[in-house]
Amino acid sequence: MRRPHILIIEDDRHIAELISLYLVKERFRCTLAEDGSRGTDLFYMDPPDLILLDIMLPKKDGWAVMEELRQFGNTPVIMLTGKGESYDKLKGFSLGVDDYVVKPFEPKELVARVRAVLRRLNPFVAREEVLLPGLRISPSEYKVFVDGAEIGFPPKEIELLYYLATNRNQVYTREQLLNQVWGLSFEGDLRTVDVHIKRIRNKIGDRGDWRIVTVWGIGYKFEVNEDASAD
Known part of the structure; x- marks a missing residue:
């Protein structure tokens, strides 16, 4: 733990x-x-x-x-x-x-x-794990595992990845992601989301079963192939 x-x-x-x-x-x-x-x-x-x-x-x-x-x-x-x-x-x-x-x-x-x-x-820790082929996100441990190996993530990157992964194939604007992950009171720049997405991508790579997709002019989505296992 x-x-x-x-x-x-x-x-x-x-x-x-x-x-x-x-x-x-x-x-x-x-x-x-x-x-x-x-x-x-x-x-x-x-x-x-x-x-x-x-x-x-x-x-x-x-x-x-x-x-x-x-x-x-x-x-x-x-x-x-x-x-x-x-x-x-x-x-x-x-x-x-x-x-x-x-x-x-x-x-x-x-x-x-x-x-x-x-x-x-931080009610995040009470949430259920995300399980996909080659990916496990554990809120209780604040850990991310790719192909069984733990990948180092700071808390906000984990929370952002978790939010996208639990709302798979749903497109979100940067403002929506800021509100959902950082909270309505957060006064930071929308580029905060871009920076975190870039860091997450660098760590998890471009996967076949799932990946973070940029929807130009709108925001981002966590795309999961239909054949990928559900958590």
Whole structure:
């Protein structure tokens, strides 16, 4: 079973390691960053399922990190701060923060909040597998297998491929795919879809039984031959 990946961006090493200790015990995988710049670098290198983000960070503060993250998607964020003023909470929520925890906090409560946010924002993991000749998409594990071999995919690529594969032979516009996979609140460019489709194609190749087809002037569809097995 795949372990959800949590990115902890916190400059207090003691706090970061304490949070990680509790999360690892609860079967999470954790990555730690000591400043905002390192945090965004790690976000791109190994996209997490959820981010724990401190506000007062060196090099790039939590607000700047949050603004950058929201340009690339809706990864859940729980903000950590020693400040309890309502202004900070309102600003955080306006930037797309999903939850807000004021220090000092109980680690067990933080773990519970992490689980609650993931359940609320990521029902994807409860969906059934897609099974086609040479292709298996496992939502519960967040994994894709081609000809029995696991292919590395970040979460949004898996979700996009899954959505197309479960609505086979149906044409979707880029805007429809953004709304369905990224959500109505996503404010990114339509080219986000093109970039993800290109990456997916590079990984799965051009198959005989199934493939992602560009419908010029409209969008994309996941084309499955009639002889291909159903999932």
